Amino acid sequence: MVSVLPLQLLPDTAAVDSSGKLSIGGCDLSALAGEFGTPLFVYDEAHLRSRCREAVAAFPDGVAYATKAFLCGAMARLAHEEGLLLDVATGGEIHIALAAGVPADRLVFHGNNKSPSELSRALEVGVGRIVIDSMVEMDRIETLVAAGAPSPTVLIRINPGIEAHTHEYLRTGAADSKFGITTEGGAAEVAVEQARASSAMDLIGIHAHVGSQVFDVASFERAIEVIARFAAPLDIEELSIGGGLGVAYVEGETAPTIPEWGKAVIDAAMAVGVRARIMAEPGRAIVAQAALTIYTVGTIKEVPGIRTYVSVDGGMSDNPRPVLYGSGYEVFAPLSTTAERTRPIRLVGKHCESGDVLAWSAHIPDAVKVGDLLATPVTGAYGHSMGSNYNMARRPAVVFVEGGNARLVVRRETDDDLLTRDLVAGSPS
Numbered sequence: 340m341v342s343v344l345p346l347q348l349l350p351d352t353a354a355v356d357s358s359g360k361l362s363i364g365g366c367d368l369s370a371l372a373g374e375f376g377t378p379l380f381v382y383d384e385a386h387l388r389s390r391c392r393e394a395v396a397a398f399p400d401g402v403a404y405a406t407k408a409f410l411c412g413a414m415a416r417l418a419h420e421e422g423l424l425l426d427v428a429t430g431g432e433i434h435i436a437l438a439a440g441v442p443a444d445r446l447v448f449h450g451n452n453k454s455p456s457e458l459s460r461a462l463e464v465g466v467g468r469i470v471i472d473s474m475v476e477m478d479r480i481e482t483l484v485a486a487g488a489p490s491p492t493v494l495i496r497i498n499p500g501i502e503a504h505t506h507e508y509l510r511t512g513a514a515d516s517k518f519g520i521t522t523e524g525g526a527a528e529v530a531v532e533q534a535r536a537s538s539a540m541d542l543i544g545i546h547a548h549v550g551s552q553v554f555d556v557a558s559f560e561r562a563i564e565v566i567a568r569f570a571a572p573l574d575i576e577e578l579s580i581g582g583g584l585g586v587a588y589v590e591g592e593t594a595p596t597i598p599e600w601g602k603a604v605i606d607a608a609m610a611v612g613v614r615a616r617i618m619a620e621p622g623r624a625i626v627a628q629a630a631l632t633i634y635t636v637g638t639i640k641e642v643p644g645i646r647t648y649v650s651v652d653g654g655m656s657d658n659p660r661p662v663l664y665g666s667g668y669e670v671f672a673p674l675s676t677t678a679e680r681t682r683p684i685r686l687v688g689k690h691c692e693s694g695d696v697l698a699w700s701a702h703i704p705d706a707v708k709v710g711d712l713l714a715t716p717v718t719g720a721y722g723h724s725m726g727s728n729y730n731m732a733r734r735p736a737v738v739f740v741e742g743g744n745a746r747l748v749v750r751r752e753t754d755d756d757l758l759t760r761d762l763v764a765g766s767p768s
């Protein structure tokens with residue numbers, strides 16, 4: 340198979356010069372690799388802002404950025420500046436958002452097992468909304484408020500027994516989930532009644548998140564009908580449909596745009612007579628295509644008659660998605676972006692794990708050799724945020740590029756960073 344990189348997978352400001360060199364935000368990728376080293380996450384700031392603006396326009400009642408997709412101080416600030424709320428799912432995400440200067444009342448606190456100490460901090464700082472995921476959590480809030488904590492504004496996350504997938508829509512199976520309070524057997528109604536009767540919280544809405552990487556807006560339309568049917572008799576103020584809008588990762592995939600998604604959801608809600616505010620929480624759709632990762636080729640190994648392994652200086656520690664989900668990625672050489680990719684390879688990392696794969700089945704230009712740069716597009720979501728220190732890998736730097744300037748927003752980890760929590764090897768001798 341011979342193919343060239345589908346340029347629509349690149350960030351909005353991507354530009355390729357006549358020699359095939361790629362720049363993003365006016366910054367040449369090879370120069371970025373030279374200055375900041377590899378592996379390197381490069382985010383197109385204009386692309387991020389544009390997707391945030393689309394989301395705000397598509398959901399005029401309010402929209403949150405799901406920080407689990409990618410979080411650092413710069414991203415928290417950018418989403419806040421663009422008018423989004425921030426969906427946070429742990430005390431750690433709350434901490435980063437607050438440290439970045441996002442006001443607590445702009446945070447929406449999620450999670451199926453919020454600890455008493457996480458909840459206590461959330462109440463004390465005054466997070467805007469807590470999305471209650473279980474009766475245990477409701478009891479925890481009751482206890483904290485009884486002990487003097489401020490009472491929160493809450494939504495209840497229901498599990499409506501539906502799940503939207505990339506190309507399918509399942510009615511069964513989704514009830515078997517750790518998230519949310521099931522509508523089956525009336526458990527969700529009981530939760531709503533209990534929250535309403537409680538003086539420890541102000542219930543304003545219902546939340547449901549029906550899937551991730553969903554390519555078909557019809558799935559959201561059908562989901563909203565089910566959720567709206569549950570919510571209608573409750574006369575609530577707010578209905579959040581969570582996140583989940585898919586993005587194209589590889590050649591041949593197409594996904595709805597944020598405006599298309601918003602219109603489908605809001606039209607479907609109107610059609611079934613929803614009067615509540617319609618909110619959403621995109622993560623991936625805001626950040627995934629805004630970034631790519633640059634690597635340096637370290638070794639090339641031919642296994643005659645079977646395949647060629649190209650090893651780069653990162654791996655599952657900066658992008659675990661291929662290992663976790665079998666996800667596919669494109670691979671290209673950013674110095675010859677438009678070159679025909681003729682050589683079939685498997686792109687692998689440097690970790691001590693046979694499954695340490697970045698692209699299971701990719702093609703690269705024949706001329707690529709040890710020492711060259713390779714890049715994987717659409718790595719802005721669930722790469723950096725799901726990264727690890729496996730093999731004591733030093734996690735990569737993150738740069739935001741715009742108007743010819745590269746802003747280092749997360750520096751590369753150092754060997755000393757690896758020792759900061761080690762109370763034996765890390766203590767001064």
Ligand SMILES: Cc1ncc(COP(=O)(O)O)c(C=O)c1O
Pocket residue numbers: 405408426449548550551552581582583584620621622623624
């Ligand atoms: C409650 C909730 N909201 C929003 C999101 C964001 O989803 P996505 O990044 O697919 O838009 C998730 C993802 O797991 C989620 O669980």
